[in-house]
Amino acid sequence: MALAPARVSMPAEAKAGEIIEIKALIRHPMETGYRVDARGQPIQRHIVQRFTVTYGDEEVFRMDLTQGVAANPFIAFHTVATRSGELVFTWEDDRGEVVTVSKLLTVTE
Amino acid sequence: MIIPIAIVSAIALMPASLHAEPLPSGTEFLSDDLKALQADEAANPGLLWVDEGARLWDTVQGAAGKACASCHGAARDSMRGVATRYPAVDPESGDLLNLEGRINLCRVRHQRAQRLAYESDALLALTAYVARQSLGMPMRVATGGAAAPFYEAGKEFFHRRQGQLNLSCAQCHDDNAGRPLRGDTISYGLGNGYPAYRLEWQTVGSLHRRLRSCAFGVRAVQFDYGSPEYVSLELFLAKRAEGVAIETPAIRR
Numbered sequence: 001m002a003l004a005p006a007r008v009s010m011p012a013e014a015k016a017g018e019i020i021e022i023k024a025l026i027r028h029p030m031e032t033g034y035r036v037d038a039r040g041q042p043i044q045r046h047i048v049q050r051f052t053v054t055y056g057d058e059e060v061f062r063m064d065l066t067q068g069v070a071a072n073p074f075i076a077f078h079t080v081a082t083r084s085g086e087l088v089f090t091w092e093d094d095r096g097e098v099v100t101v102s103k104l105l106t107v108t109e
Numbered sequence: 110m111i112i113p114i115a116i117v118s119a120i121a122l123m124p125a126s127l128h129a130e131p132l133p134s135g136t137e138f139l140s141d142d143l144k145a146l147q148a149d150e151a152a153n154p155g156l157l158w159v160d161e162g163a164r165l166w167d168t169v170q171g172a173a174g175k176a177c178a179s180c181h182g183a184a185r186d187s188m189r190g191v192a193t194r195y196p197a198v199d200p201e202s203g204d205l206l207n208l209e210g211r212i213n214l215c216r217v218r219h220q221r222a223q224r225l226a227y228e229s230d231a232l233l234a235l236t237a238y239v240a241r242q243s244l245g246m247p248m249r250v251a252t253g254g255a256a257a258p259f260y261e262a263g264k265e266f267f268h269r270r271q272g273q274l275n276l277s278c279a280q281c282h283d284d285n286a287g288r289p290l291r292g293d294t295i296s297y298g299l300g301n302g303y304p305a306y307r308l309e310w311q312t313v314g315s316l317h318r319r320l321r322s323c324a325f326g327v328r329a330v331q332f333d334y335g336s337p338e339y340v341s342l343e344l345f346l347a348k349r350a351e352g353v354a355i356e357t358p359a360i361r362r
Binding site: 005006007009023025026027030070071072074076 | 149150151152154156157160311
């Protein structure tokens with residue numbers, strides 16, 4: 001399976017109102033569809049098209065990726081720690097494969 | 110005739126005596142951004158292969174019903190420092206083995222499993238995982254005894270002109286290391302970061318893949334992955350890298 005594994009790095013704990021950095025990395029070829037193989041045949045496009053992150057039941061980050069993004073996309077962003085809950089990271093590619101990673105964040109007052 | 114021979118042998122000895130201080134790792138020639146990428150475990154894409162290697166380490170494979178961990182236990186303890194000593198001679202067969210070769214020998218001899226294809230993601234992942242356990246430890250290979258003929262062969266390879274451009278490894282990586290070549294800086298040709306994530310490849314690759322790229326660049330014969338020529342050269346490069354810290358999986362351009 002081309003889509004696994006993924007790595008997500010974020011603090012396990014944060015203070016309420018604290019801005020935390022989240023880094024997400026996934027293994028994916030991000031084949032553009034513009035290349036040809038050794039026999040001159042076009043290589044079919046194969047890219048991650050969407051990356052979404054939910055925090056609790058709220059979507060906090062979404063990114064549409066294109067063939068301009070290099071292989072093994074690395075995405076870093078910030079969010080505000082509001083309450084303890086689960087962050088769910090989802091990558092969807094153009095062949096319908098979906099990879100999901102969940103991380104718990106504990107928020108202290 | 111005696112005097113010219115003496116001068117020639119003095120010149121031949123020079124590169125070894127120049128290496129009292131460890132040579133600069135290829136990382137020294139990266140931009141600050143790429144150095145930061147390499148150092149950040151959350152961002153370095155090579156760690157994806159290390160993760161995969163950790164999974165394979167614990168996975169039972171082959172007719173013997175063993176995983177790597179069945180014999181070696183936790184890699185964190187058993188594999189610590191191992192990569193600093195490779196390539197090394199296998200006493201049983203007398204062959205010089207790099208980490209890839211050792212892993213495949215273990216698979217055949219102890220796990221009764223198929224050899225993993227050189228440059229397959231599985232072999233790269235296991236090799237990167239094993240080498241990662243020596244992160245920051247200085248390279249220290251043995252070049253005497255049974256390893257001596259392999260070391261001499263590697264040294265001879267390094268200094269032999271080859272290819273349509275008629276260049277030896279030494280002409281770039283000794284004589285011109287640190288100077289620009291096209292858009293990049295010529296490194297000292299050390300293998301301390303491999304398997305490495307090379308931006309040009311957009312994936313993790315072995316040192317032998319890098320050597321084949323070098324051969325392509327000077328339009329010379331590309332030897333096979335895992336060929337005796339390249340394993341001997343790898344031993345010579347590892348000796349050149351004596352004292353240089355292991356950085357696997359390094360970021361390379």
